[in-house]
Amino acid sequence: MSWLTEYVRPKIRTLFARSSVPDNLWHQCPACQQMIFHRDLATNRKVCPHCGHHMRATTTERLDWTFDENAYTRIELPKTVADPLRFRDTKRYADRLKEAREKTHTDDAITVAHGMIGGLKSVVAVMDFNFIGGTMGAAVGDAIIAAARLAVLQQVPLIVFTASGGARMQEGAISLMQMPRTVIATRLVKDAGLPFIVVLTDPTTGGVTASFAMLGDIQIAEPGALICFAGPRVIEQTVREKLPEGFQRAEYLLEHGIIDMVVKRTEMQATLARIIGLLTQKDHQAAA
Template sequence: MNWISEWALPKIKTLFGASREVPENLWHKCPACEQMIFHRDLERNLHVCTHCGHHMRISAARRLECTFDPGFSRIELPKVPADPLRFRDQRRYADRLREAQVKAAMDDAVAVAHGAIEGQRAVVAAFEFAFMGGSMGAGVGEAIVTAARLAVLQDAPLIVFTASGGARMQEGAVSLMQMPRTVIATRLVKEAGLPFIVVMCDPTTGGVTASFAMLGDIHIAEPGAMIGFAGARVIEQTVREKLPEGFQRAEYLLEHGILDMVVKRGEMRETLARVIGLLREPLLTQPERAPAAAEASNVIALPTPEAPAPAAS
């Protein structure tokens, strides 16, 4: 059989040309229905499964692209101490942080940009879950505060897309202090009379849920997003009861009044523009009422029932 490998195969390769390597990641498997989706179809559908409609996680950069009109601008966020506690577990926190920055091409887990959404001005902060689980440290807190100040400066609503596992344990109490800081940031926006809209993506948990994520004027979520504080297993062990089906999912929270709406990713941009328009445009003034005399002339008097005759004594 040596003549096949030594003579025939080289002749065939020479005749038809060298074989090209097949690029990786041409097909993606949906984590919900396990169907294979061609990468171009998945990108065209904003990373929503074309078979079952499952909303996959997307990057913060892609989130900004599919939310804003063309021409938006990302802003550079203030620098914060990289490793304030010199934390180390199995690896140094500084090494984990550098690795996440290279992987996500971001300084921290939030990207902030300003621009227009179907003509409506807005400031948007988007979480990057691939950056250490979107955990909230000093950098994330600074990003939310900066976004709030920019919204007030530009007289524009603030929209935050959340996707986070909660506080960043490697920063300890510094991370926990970002909860009141982000709450104060939301107060800056509201005191300026500007809308604060929170779009909760999968997952939104922990300290993010326990702070600014539940303080929006409007709460929106993507279909199937997991939203809560503690995990379902921890809650079951605490209350010693079986949780309902779909507990901590967007549809369940909408049914129980925690959310205002659940919106598909393909309809999110249009929905945000409509909500901003409703919140920002002044209400139409009602026409002046006619004088009382004119109103009285148009009133039709209804006959009143006659009083019964007195009974004969």
């Protein structure tokens, strides 16, 4: 073989060969199908710069976006019986829990933390739809109660970011009992004269909507969020009628007085800080 084949050709191939490119540098918007560079998406807090679609976020992202300077302290939540009914459908419930924990790096579908928002102390609970659809079982009920008690103990507002498919069927009646338990938790906060603020994100449905999610002193929603008890497809099949455009979306609910405001994710922290300041201003003046 000549020196051209043995030396020159490999050098040319190496020089002009394509470098390996990671497959996670670009993300496609599920609404407008436009491609978005990952850094631009992260800077814009997972909001499509082309159409404004709000993509689903992780628990850590929510907390980082909400608290001042990404500084907060997560609290240890009560431990519950992992599989009280030893439930099995296409796979064991215990296996579903294990897979969800490995995927999300959280113990269950909710995380509670406390810190400063706009310089004001707050307790924040965040639900994660990536954990078995954000469904509410005993662990979520216990977490909401723990968050409410912490807010009362610290005399600060409680903010809950909801994202859920409803009650967790693998826990049967136990999951349904979390509805009255979480309602009682909201009463603890309100009876203490503290603000209870709910931020409804996509999607918030089922037993979560039918319990604590609709009991906030202030009801905020992200643009385009689906907020309902039963989904539009189920309702259409039940009433056999075509639903209005945007039915059960945040903007439709705002127009019909169900929620108080629709706030873009990039403006959420500033909005929460302003609301907390307004609702607690009297207490600060009295303390002064």
